[in-house]
Amino acid sequence: MPNSGLDRLDISILEALQENARMPLSEIGRRIGLSQPATSERVKRLEERGIVTGYGARIDPAALGLGMMAIIRIRTTHEHIHPALRAFAEMPHVIEVHRMTGEDCFLLKVQVPSPGQLETIVDSIARFGAVTTSLVLRSEPAKPLGKALLEGA
Amino acid sequence: MPNSGLDRLDISILEALQENARMPLSEIGRRIGLSQPATSERVKRLEERGIVTGYGARIDPAALGLGMMAIIRIRTTHEHIHPALRAFAEMPHVIEVHRMTGEDCFLLKVQVPSPGQLETIVDSIARFGAVTTSLVLRSEPAKPLGKALLEGA
DNA sequence: TCTGAAACATGGGATTA
DNA sequence: TAATCCCATGTTTCAGA
Numbered sequence: 591m592p593n594s595g596l597d598r599l600d601i602s603i604l605e606a607l608q609e610n611a612r613m614p615l616s617e618i619g620r621r622i623g624l625s626q627p628a629t630s631e632r633v634k635r636l637e638e639r640g641i642v643t644g645y646g647a648r649i650d651p652a653a654l655g656l657g658m659m660a661i662i663r664i665r666t667t668h669e670h671i672h673p674a675l676r677a678f679a680e681m682p683h684v685i686e687v688h689r690m691t692g693e694d695c696f697l698l699k700v701q702v703p704s705p706g707q708l709e710t711i712v713d714s715i716a717r718f719g720a721v722t723t724s725l726v727l728r729s730e731p732a733k734p735l736g737k738a739l740l741e742g743a
Numbered sequence: 744m745p746n747s748g749l750d751r752l753d754i755s756i757l758e759a760l761q762e763n764a765r766m767p768l769s770e771i772g773r774r775i776g777l778s779q780p781a782t783s784e785r786v787k788r789l790e791e792r793g794i795v796t797g798y799g800a801r802i803d804p805a806a807l808g809l810g811m812m813a814i815i816r817i818r819t820t821h822e823h824i825h826p827a828l829r830a831f832a833e834m835p836h837v838i839e840v841h842r843m844t845g846e847d848c849f850l851l852k853v854q855v856p857s858p859g860q861l862e863t864i865v866d867s868i869a870r871f872g873a874v875t876t877s878l879v880l881r882s883e884p885a886k887p888l889g890k891a892l893l894e895g896a
Numbered sequence: 897t898c899t900g901a902a903a904c905a906t907g908g909g910a911t912t913a
Numbered sequence: 914t915a916a917t918c919c920c921a922t923g924t925t926t927c928a929g930a
Binding site for chain 1: 747749757760761762763764765792793794795796797798799800801802803804806807808809812814828831832835836837838839840841842843844845847850854875876877878879880881882883885886887888890891892
Binding site for chain 1: 925927
């Protein structure tokens with residue numbers, strides 16, 4: 591088990607903070623049977639060790655008029671890779687960029703208001719190589735980390 | 744522009760909260776030129792309108808021994824879809840599940856400690872259909888929402 | 897565990913559209 | 914009038930000893 595020296599209490603803290611990063615430390619402590627200062631100390635250590643890298647608000651894209659999500663794969667050649675990365679960084683609708691093994695070099699997650707906007711993005715990406723676009727019909731809520739570590743690893 | 748009645752200040756608040764959900768309201772207010780109570784009021788309204796759906800900790804998977812990320816696509820038939828969704832929900836290493844259009848019905852994002860664990864997951868998914876697995880070599884940091892709305896939309 | 901400091905929620909009054 | 918802001922203050926939450 592490659593757990594970085596985390597005990598059950600640390601895992602519980604991570605789960606609580608993923609569920610609600612604004613939960614008071616006293617409340618987290620109450621759940622796991624620790625005092626507020628002891629909980630505070632553990633959270634600070636999790637941050638210092640680089641396990642907790644920050645805290646972010648969850649935002650509903652649909653509520654902002656970005657109700658359409660798509661997955662775009664790009665198959666390209668080696669000399670296009672770095673220009674492509676720079677181009678993706680400039681596109682605000684491109685939310686995630688992953689470089690991968692396999693036939694396709696890149697996988698992008700984009701969040702757009704309309705098919706027309708998606709077309710614009712696809713067109714501006716096509717210069718790098720062959721593009722495959724899929725519309726996301728439904729996404730399950732993203733799963734928090736934590737459980738995966740306790741069971742077998 | 745399909746912005747749900749958000750002005751520039753609301754957008755700035757969303758950006759600040761995505762960067763650091765624990766930023767004090769007084770600090771957010773200072774950045775955008777508003778008092779702490781006025782900022783508090785706006786944040787509460789963003790929550791009530793369902794734009795901010797929660798707050799979560801960002802966790803480094805590698806620091807938890809889950810240093811390997813993979814993208815798995817599955818091509819299956821209609822009768823397998825709901826059993827597959829239930830099965831994915833039970834797999835702790837499967838972080839995201841998207842149902843899509845196109846040849847492949849599902850796209851999964853998985854986070855594993857080792858190739859062996861990835862093999863186990865692929866094997867247990869293969870019963871639903873044809874599986875295509877790609878290892879993620881590198882991911883750019885996920886982009887926050889906000890900018891995309893101001894420019895043209 | 898306790899305490900001073902920081903951050904938050906609430907109510908009243910002023911301003912603007 | 915309705916909305917939004919600021920200021921003042923009581924309460925909660927945090928950090929350090």
